[in-house]
Amino acid sequence: MAASAIQAWASPRGARPDITIGCRPSLRPAAEDPVRIFASRSAATPPSTVRSGTRMLARSVGQFPGYSMTAFRARLLSILAGLLLACPAWADADDDLFGAVLQGDAEAVRTTLEKGASPNALGRDDVSALMLAAERGHVDIMRMLLAAGADPAATRSGGITVLMHAAASGKAEAVKLLVDARVDVNARATRNGLSALRVAAATGSVDCARVLLAAGADADEVDASGARLLFTAAGNGSVEMIDLLLEHGGDVNHRREDGYTALDAALERQRWAAAERLLARGAKLEASATGKDAALLKLLELEPVISPDALSLVQVVDLPSPELFRAVMAQDARADYVDENGNNLLMLAAQRHHVTALKALLDAGLDANARNAAGETALALAAGRSEYELMVIGIGIALGQDREKLMKLIFRPAQPSSQSAATARRLEAARLLLAAKSNPDIEDESGDTALMEATRSGDAELVEMLVKAGANTNQRNKAGFTPLLLAAQYGFRDITRTLLEARADPGVKDAEGHTPLELARAAGHEETAALLEGATARM
Structure with a gap:
């Protein structure tokens, strides 16, 4: 379709x-x-x-x-x-044949051929019935058409062959049928140099590739840019295809005309398993365009899938494995990168809640208490909203969402870690940093701490974790807010309860003289206000 x-x-x-x-x-x-x-x-x-x-x-x-x-x-x-x-002319005499092939109806194909339909009937762009059957993997129909005289070596516009269509189907039996018919397995499209083997590599059809290689397909072919098939397999993320091509003599460090390698392809497309396999099979960072300087930074690039209408994070693509980080770092990848805001790799990983990166970088000895230009630590960055959550908020603003609705979405409690992968990643990131002796009471240039950031995130589980780690529940930032004042203002009931149980002062006042109870009441957070009212009465 x-x-x-x-x-x-x-x-x-x-x-x-x-x-x-x-x-x-x-x-x-x-x-x-x-x-x-x-x-x-x-x-x-x-x-x-x-x-x-x-x-x-x-x-x-x-x-x-x-x-x-x-x-x-x-x-x-x-x-x-x-x-x-x-689209073919549906009024043609061979309409019934194309319709039957399209539906995979072998009996109808037999009937139309018996009624005189041509086995070499063509639609527009010279698409034959055999090409259509081959791409859809209808092997029984292919046999029927070939027996009726269909040309297995036919090409359509651009030099696209029946064999290329068969390779796209992923059905090795369809490819074998054409190989047995002695078609040219190394035929290349005139328009772009495409081959059947490259189609198999691009679609991850390992079984089709095996049949083609056994029939003499050229494993060393290159396209107009100088890219070998390994580039295609790496960009597609097919580990099994990578192994197959390397077994047939592929050069794992082959460079395209612009210096691009298969490892670059895997890293750029975030095919982490493919990158890991290439490194295990001898790929060298120094031979790649990415190089040692940018390899670790590349592993931190994650692309979320989001739903702008719901203003929610749907998922984040798979994280690179710890083994991939170790393999990259074993080749002396640069770990001292610092961006324009003073964020090192550990801070960038924390900001993205990238737990495998955090573990690898902490194991490599990066300082868990280092601070960026704004005075923030990796723990404070991990405690806040991730870059992806901030991206969702930015999309909402750009889409002109109702401001009141947007504020409610921004300042809502985080989902429990049992229901949210995003919350679970934030908790694990903080756990790793606390285990590395990160100090939860370090203040940034605004006087904010990790506990304050966790409170703003609405993450009750993280607040509890930080409190158990000894975070100061009564610390003020430069605006005069404590964690309890923030929780009361946002109406985070569970966080308010945790802070009160940890001896947060319910009588504290903000810079304008408002208590947590007054802030909760003013914002209409009745359940939070009830908690604070009880705590205030017990003072």
């Missing part, structure tokens, strides 16, 4: 990498786009189905961060223009 093909291209990371390059994202002309290369299924799909799938995709594209809707519409229109034009 066209919608599924387009949806695969419109990934959360923006433009899908052109499989002829293998890893580095690039918007190529529609004529050279992989969506069109593998759009034979769309070429046999009625226009109404294409339009329906497109509307569904347009409604969902808003969940992808950083994706321009204007660019999306323009790109989609250029693709759809080609796809709709590529």
Whole structure:
């Protein structure tokens, strides 16, 4: 279906990498786009189905961060223009054959062939019935068409072969059927140099790749940029494909014309398992474009999937493993990076609640009590809202959300760690830093502490953890606020209870002379006010 093909291209990371390059994202002309290369299924799909799938995709594209809707519409229109034009003439005499192949109905294919349909019938862009069957992996129909005289060596516009379509299906049996028909396994597309083996590498079809390599496919082929198949496998994140290509003589440190390696491809695409395998198989940071200076920073780059409408963090992509960090650091990756705000790698990891990075960096000896230009420690940064939560807030502001609604979303209690991966990561980050002797009472330039940041985050579990670690519950910042005053103002009942149990002073007053009870009442936080009223009466 066209919608599924387009949806695969419109990934959360923006433009899908052109499989002829293998890893580095690039918007190529529609004529050279992989969506069109593998759009034979769309070429046999009625226009109404294409339009329906497109509307569904347009409604969902808003969940992808950083994706321009204007660019999306323009790109989609250029693709759809080609796809709709590529739809076959449904009034052709061979309509029934294409329809039967599309549905995978072998008996209907047999009937249409018996009625005189041509086994070499073509749709627009010279898409044959055999190509359609091959890409959909309908092996029984492929056999039927071949027996009826379909040409296994046929090509369509751009030099795309039947074998390339079969490789895209992921069905090794479909590829083997064509190999047995003695097609050229090393045929390359005229438009972009695509081969069947590169298609298999791009789609992670290891079984198809094995069949092609056994039949003599060139494991050392390069595209126009000088990228070998290993780049494609690494960008796709297929560890098994990486192993297969290396077993067939692939050079793990091969460099593209611009100095880019397969390791760069894996790191850029956040294919952490692939990067780990490449390093284990001999990839060298010094040979890569990323290099020793930026490798650890690269491992800290995580891209969240968010829902702007709900203003919530949906998930964060998988974290790199501790083994990957160890492998990178074993190659003397630079760990002394500091950004323009004085944040070192430990602070950046804490700000992102990147727990595997925190563990690796603490094990490497980074100081848990170091401070950035604003005086913040890694613990204080971990206790606050993550970069991803702040991103959600920023999206809400940009979308013009109702201010009152936005404030309620910002200052709401954090979900329990048992229900929220984001909360669980924040707790684990703080636990690691406290275990490394991070001082919870260090003040930043505003006088804020980790306990104050945890209170603002609404994280009752973290507040309890910090209190047990000895955090001062009555410390004031430069604005005159204590953790209890903050909790009362935000209406965080559970945090208020924890602080009161830890001997926080319910009679404390802010810079304007307001007590916690008065702040809670003024904000309409009745349950919190009731707690404070009882504590005040017991003074």
